[in-house]
Amino acid sequence: MKVKYFAWMKRTVGVAEEQVDVPADVRTVADLVMWLRARSAGHAEALAEGAAFGAAVDHRTAPFDTPLAGAQEVAFFPPFTGG
């Protein structure tokens, strides 16, 4: 699946998006966060426990218990500040 990062998270991780092949036991957004943290120091910092960020699965805001089955694109981002 494709993983995207926005705003300051993109800078901290170091890439705007990446293609990942996750193991079968990564079933939810929360599992994916844990798994991504191990990829680099930037990932670990951006996705740290207690960091204020949200997620979307296939362009829809998704709580961390959202299942990833069939997901094409997961995004992580800080709270929105538009308008």
Place this chain on the structure above:
Amino acid sequence: MSVRVQEEDFDVGAELERLTRDNKRIGGLAVFVGLVREMHVRDGLHRDRIDALTLEHYPGMTEKALEEIEDEAQRRWPLEATLIVHRHGRLAAGDRIVLVAVGSAHREATFEACEFLVDWLKTKAPFWKLEDTSAGEQWVGAHEGDTQAAARWEKKG
């Protein structure tokens, strides 16, 4: 009923004219235009001047999120017309950022729905502001006030 995310500026008069031209049932329009503020209070004591900001968004999700917010307003109020135009990219102080316009037969619905749309788009549409301040670049943090403003509509309807 339409939503647009664009880099270029918009002409408020032309947009409103287009919105109402073919619908004579509209008795009133409420309009909100968001602008880039020149000054920004950082922590209540210090003020950093904002020269410009860059609005990042999530193409694909943004349009969907705005359409859902628009649909929700349609469900809650008897609206004849709605329009959301949100800009992205680099904007200077004084530039227009967002236009929200709501038309209905009666004014109460337009005021309420317009306020609802602005409150919800601030917290539910994927936009992020990167400010170019006199102290350097800073990502804007979410406003507790915005979250509370959006939350009061959760109880309603």
